[in-house]
Amino acid sequence: MNSFELNKIAGAVLAGALTVVAINEFANIAVSPTIPETNAYAIDTGAEESTGTAAVAEEQGPSLAVLMASADPAAGEKIFKKCASCHSVEEGGPNKIGPNLYGILNASKGHLDSFSYSSALLEKGGNWDYEALNAFLTKPKDYIKGTKMSFAGIKKDGQRADLIAYLRTLGKTDVPLPTE
Numbered sequence: 039m040n041s042f043e044l045n046k047i048a049g050a051v052l053a054g055a056l057t058v059v060a061i062n063e064f065a066n067i068a069v070s071p072t073i074p075e076t077n078a079y080a081i082d083t084g085a086e087e088s089t090g091t092a093a094v095a096e097e098q099g100p101s102l103a104v105l106m107a108s109a110d111p112a113a114g115e116k117i118f119k120k121c122a123s124c125h126s127v128e129e130g131g132p133n134k135i136g137p138n139l140y141g142i143l144n145a146s147k148g149h150l151d152s153f154s155y156s157s158a159l160l161e162k163g164g165n166w167d168y169e170a171l172n173a174f175l176t177k178p179k180d181y182i183k184g185t186k187m188s189f190a191g192i193k194k195d196g197q198r199a200d201l202i203a204y205l206r207t208l209g210k211t212d213v214p215l216p217t218e
């Protein structure tokens with residue numbers, strides 16, 4: 039094979055590639071696709087249009103009072119394994135990456151002087167009541183932007199309730215369960 043033949047082959051390949059590009063361009067112009075605003079086929083995303091507050095309440099599931107009434111502290115103790123690498127729970131226990139959590143229910147946010155909290159947590163203020171714990175443990179960084187607790191959160195309402203029921207057993211005072 040001499041170089042002239044090689045050139046012919048290269049030329050043929052190039053011409054072929056150009057033809058493909060040209061056909062593509064032409065097809066685009068000829069067909070000029072328009073993208074419809076709505077899907078041709080309805081996709082069920084599970085989202086329903088709400089028809090007032092009753093529907094909204096239903097979507098949110100049972101209230102915290104209802105969840106806490108049937109929560110199981112023993113199940114919560116198992117879930118607490120996710121927290122135990124950073125938190126001790128016994129009275130006077132050491133702070134680890136996070137503060138000791140003895141008596142945390144209804145304690146003030148940043149309840150230990152011996153732990154160096156983020157300013158975000160301290161500025162949030164208020165107490166760790168049921169609502170606050172529930173909100174924080176759902177997604178810590180949503181409830182307190184800038185918290186240094188690196189934990190994604192617990193998605194399941196029932197699991198959070200079990201966990202809070204367990205936290206409730208830690209401490210001297212018996213905090214009454216929440217009511218509606």
Ligand code: HEC
Nearest residue numbers: 120121124135136147148149155156159185186187188189
């Ligand atoms: C990776 C370590 C880590 C894990 C895991 C973790 N935490 Fe924390 N937690 C922290 C840190 C750090 C703080 C202090 C946050 C701040 O100052 O912003 C904290 C703060 C808290 C506070 C506030 C305490 C106070 O004195 O105000 C509570 C309540 C809490 N954690 C509960 C939990 C629970 C329950 C779990 C398990 C579901 C958990 N944490 C998992 C590190 C962790």
